[in-house]
Amino acid sequence: xxxxxxxxxxxxxxxxxxVTPEQAFARAAASQPAWSLAVGDVMGDIPRQSLRRIHGxxxxxLAGTLYRNGPARFRRPGGDATHWFDGDGLVxxxxxxxxxxxxxxxxxxxxxxxxDAAARAVITPGFGTLGSDxxxxxxxDDTNAANTALLPIGGELLALWEAGSPYSVDPATLxxxxxxTFSPELAHMPFLAHPRIEPGGRVWNLGLAGRRAIVWTLxxxxxxxxxxxxxxxxxxxxHDFTATDRHLVIVLQPLIxxxxxxxxxxxxxxRPEEGTQVLVLDKDDLSxxxxxxxxxxxxxxxxxxxxxxxxxxxxxxxxxSTPDFAVHGARDILTGKPAPNGVSLAMVALHPDGRAxxxxxxxxxxxxxxxxxxxxxxxxxxxxxxxxxxxxxxxRGVGVSDWRTGKADLFDYGPDHCAxxxxxxxxxxxxxxxxxxxxxxxxxxxxxxxxxxxxxAAHVSDGPLCSWRAEVGLPVGFHGAWVGG
Amino acid sequence: xxxHTFKTAAVFASxxxxxxxxxxxxxxxxxxxxVTVTFSxxxxxxxxxxxxxxxxxxxxxxxxxxxxxxxxxxxxxxNQVITGLKPGSYAIKVFHDVDGDGRMNTNGFGIPTEPYAxxxxxxxxxxxxxxxxxxxxxxxxxxxxxITID
Ligand SMILES: [Fe+2]
Numbered sequence: 134x135x136x137x138x139x140x141x142x143x144x145x146x147x148x149x150x151x152v153t154p155e156q157a158f159a160r161a162a163a164s165q166p167a168w169s170l171a172v173g174d175v176m177g178d179i180p181r182q183s184l185r186r187i188h189g190x191x192x193x194x195l196a197g198t199l200y201r202n203g204p205a206r207f208r209r210p211g212g213d214a215t216h217w218f219d220g221d222g223l224v225x226x227x228x229x230x231x232x233x234x235x236x237x238x239x240x241x242x243x244x245x246x247x248x249d250a251a252a253r254a255v256i257t258p259g260f261g262t263l264g265s266d267x268x269x270x271x272x273x274d275d276t277n278a279a280n281t282a283l284l285p286i287g288g289e290l291l292a293l294w295e296a297g298s299p300y301s302v303d304p305a306t307l308x309x310x311x312x313x314t315f316s317p318e319l320a321h322m323p324f325l326a327h328p329r330i331e332p333g334g335r336v337w338n339l340g341l342a343g344r345r346a347i348v349w350t351l352x353x354x355x356x357x358x359x360x361x362x363x364x365x366x367x368x369x370x371x372h373d374f375t376a377t378d379r380h381l382v383i384v385l386q387p388l389i390x391x392x393x394x395x396x397x398x399x400x401x402x403x404r405p406e407e408g409t410q411v412l413v414l415d416k417d418d419l420s421x422x423x424x425x426x427x428x429x430x431x432x433x434x435x436x437x438x439x440x441x442x443x444x445x446x447x448x449x450x451x452x453x454s455t456p457d458f459a460v461h462g463a464r465d466i467l468t469g470k471p472a473p474n475g476v477s478l479a480m481v482a483l484h485p486d487g488r489a490x491x492x493x494x495x496x497x498x499x500x501x502x503x504x505x506x507x508x509x510x511x512x513x514x515x516x517x518x519x520x521x522x523x524x525x526x527x528x529r530g531v532g533v534s535d536w537r538t539g540k541a542d543l544f545d546y547g548p549d550h551c552a553x554x555x556x557x558x559x560x561x562x563x564x565x566x567x568x569x570x571x572x573x574x575x576x577x578x579x580x581x582x583x584x585x586x587x588x589x590a591a592h593v594s595d596g597p598l599c600s601w602r603a604e605v606g607l608p609v610g611f612h613g614a615w616v617g618g
Numbered sequence: 619x620x621x622h623t624f625k626t627a628a629v630f631a632s633x634x635x636x637x638x639x640x641x642x643x644x645x646x647x648x649x650x651x652x653v654t655v656t657f658s659x660x661x662x663x664x665x666x667x668x669x670x671x672x673x674x675x676x677x678x679x680x681x682x683x684x685x686x687x688x689x690x691x692x693x694x695x696x697n698q699v700i701t702g703l704k705p706g707s708y709a710i711k712v713f714h715d716v717d718g719d720g721r722m723n724t725n726g727f728g729i730p731t732e733p734y735a736x737x738x739x740x741x742x743x744x745x746x747x748x749x750x751x752x753x754x755x756x757x758x759x760x761x762x763x764x765i766t767i768d
Contacts, residue, residue: 269741272729317716318723320731342727362726 165469171609175205179238184601191599197617199227203610204280211254216261217463221246222280241279242309261398272321281326282612287355293326327373343368375435378509385410405429425489431456436501444485472526500554513537518552527551542593549579581606651760653700659766665718675749709752710737735767
C-alpha cells in the first residue's frame with residue numbers, strides 16, 4: 134500500500150469510528166439487559182427520602198427499621214471491580230413508622246473505598262477483583278468492602294464482610310465509626326457475614342484462614358465472651374455456617390483453597406470427587422467434634438439447624454451443583470452477561486449413627502431465613518427468595534417453604550422485579566412460628582425504583598399487605614437485619 | 619486472606635530480636651552526615667519504637683540491621699539522630715511495641731496488631747514495604763526522614 138492509499142484507508146476507518154458520546158451511551162445502554170440496574174453504580178450517599186405508598190396499608194403494630202447492606206459502587210474511571218462481591222458496601226435504612234416510611238443510605242467509609250476513590254480506579258484487590266500493585270495493603274482489612282450483611286448489637290450496627298473485621302456504623306445516622314476491634318489481640322481477625330444468633334441474643338460466628346478458624350462468641354451486649362481457634366479438616370470456601378442450640382455445624386464444600394494467588398476466589402479448586410464434609414462441634418466444648426460425609430455440592434447459604442431428641446441434626450441449605458456462579462457468574466453479571474445458577478432448597482439430616490442424608494428439592498431458593506425466636510430449635514418454615522426467569526441471574530419472587538407439609542407459599546413479583554432477602558418481624562403477642570410479617574425489598578426494573586414490601590407471613594401468595602416505592606433504584610443487595618421500635 | 623501479611627509479621631518480628639544484639643561498630647573511615655529521623659502520628663503513647671537501619675535489600679528483607687534503637691514512647695512523636703553511617707543507601711523499619719513486651723504482636727492468624735512503618739513511609743502493597751520504596755541516600759550532608767506510624 135502506498136502512502137496515500139494508506140492515509141485514505143486510515144481516514145475512512147477513523148470516520149467509521151467517530152461516535153458521539155450520546156451514541157456511545159445509547160449503544161452501551163442498548164447492549165445492557167434491563168436487569169443490569171441490579172448491579173449498577175450509586176454515585177453517592179442517599180439523603181433520607183419519604184417512600185411513596187403504592188399499595189395497601191401497613192399493618193398496625195409494625196414499626197422499626199429494615200437495615201440492608203450490599204455492594205453499590207463497582208466502576209471508576211480508571212478501572213472497575215470485576216466481581217459482584219467487590220463493590221463498596223452501601224448501608225440502607227428503610228424506616229417504617231405508623232404513618233410513613235423512608236429510605237436513607239450511606240456508603241461504609243472503608244479504607245478500600247477511600248483508596249479506590251483517591252486512585253479514581255478500583256485498585257484494591259478483592260474476592261474476585263485482581264486490583265493493582267499500586268494498592269496499599271497492610272492487612273486484609275485494607276481490602277474490606279464491608280458490603281455483605283449487618284449485625285445490630287450493643288448500640289452499633291456492624292457492617293460485615295467475610296475476610297476481615299466488621300466496620301462499626303451508627304444506626305441512627307449511618308455514619309461510619311471505624312473498623313471494629315473487639316480487643317487489641319483480635320485486631321483484623323476475620324468475622325464472617327453470617328453470625329448465628331441464639332434466641333437469647335448470644336452470637337456465634339466464625340472467621341477463616343485456610344484450615345484454621347476462629348470461633349467467636351459474643352454476649353448479647355456485643356462484648357466478646359470467648360474466642361477459640363480450631364483446626365478444620367480442609368481449607369474449604371466458607372461463606373456461612375449454621376448452629377443448633379448445642380452445636381456449630383460447619384459445612385465444608387469441596388471448593389478448596391490450595392494456592393496463594395489473587396484474587397481470593399482464584400485460590401480455590403473445585404474437587405467434587407472429594408465430596409462435602411460436615412463438621413459438628415459442641416458449643417460447650419469445641420474440641421468435641423464429629424465429621425459427616427455428603428455428596429459434593431456448592432452453597433453460599435444454610436438455614437438455621439436444630440437437634441432432635443435422638444441426636445439427629447437437621448438444617449436446610451440452598452445448593453447449586455457447581456461453584457460456577459461464585460467464580461464466573463458473579464463476574465459476568467457486572468458486564469450484563471447472563472449468569473445462570475441452579476440454586477435450590479435441600480434438607481440435610483446428620484444421624485446419630487454417623488450417616489448423613491441429603492434430600493434435594495426442585496424448589497428454587499436463595500437467602501434462606503427463619504423465625505429468629507426459634508434459631509437453633511425445631512422449626513418447619515424457611516423464608517426464601519424464589520422464582521427464576523431463564524437467562525437472568527437474579528430471582529423475582531419470595532415465599533415460605535414448609536418442611537412438614539412439603540408446600541411452598543410463593544409470591545411472584547413479576548418479570549420486572551429482582552427480589553431481595555425477606556426478614557421475619559413478629560406480630561406483637563403472637564408466639565407461633567412465623568406469626569407475623571415478612572419485610573423485604575425488590576428492585577422494580579421498569580420503574581427503576583427500589584420497593585419495600587410487607588407480607589403476612591402466613592399468606593405470602595396473597596401478595597404484599599403494603600408496598601412503598603423509593604425515588605431511586607438501588608442495586609440489589611445481600612443481607613439485612615430488622616430492628617423493631 | 620492474603621498470605622503476605624504473615625510475611626510482613628515475620629519481617630518485622632525479626633526487629634525485636636536483632637535490635638538487642640547490634641553492637642557498637644568501629645567508626646568508618648569516611649562518615650556521612652547525621653540522619654535525623656522523626657516518628658510522628660503516634661496515637662498510643664506507651665511502650666517503645668523498635669527501629670532498625672539497613673544497608674542492603676537482603677538485610678532489609680529479614681537480615682541484620684547496621685543500627686538498631688529502642689525509643690521509649692511518651693507522646694505523639696519520637697526523634698532519633700543517627701550518626702556514624704557510611705555514605706550510601708539505607709532503609710529503616712520500625713514497629714511500635716505498644717505493650718512494651720519486646721515483640722511485634724500478631725493476632726491468632728499471624729496478622730500484625732501493632733503498628734509498623736518504613737522509611738519514605740513506604741507502603742505495604744502486595745507484601746511488606748519494599749527496599750525500592752524505602753531506600754534513601756545518606757550523603758556527607760546526612761539525611762532527614764519523617765516516618766508516620768500508627
Ligand atoms: Fe451471604
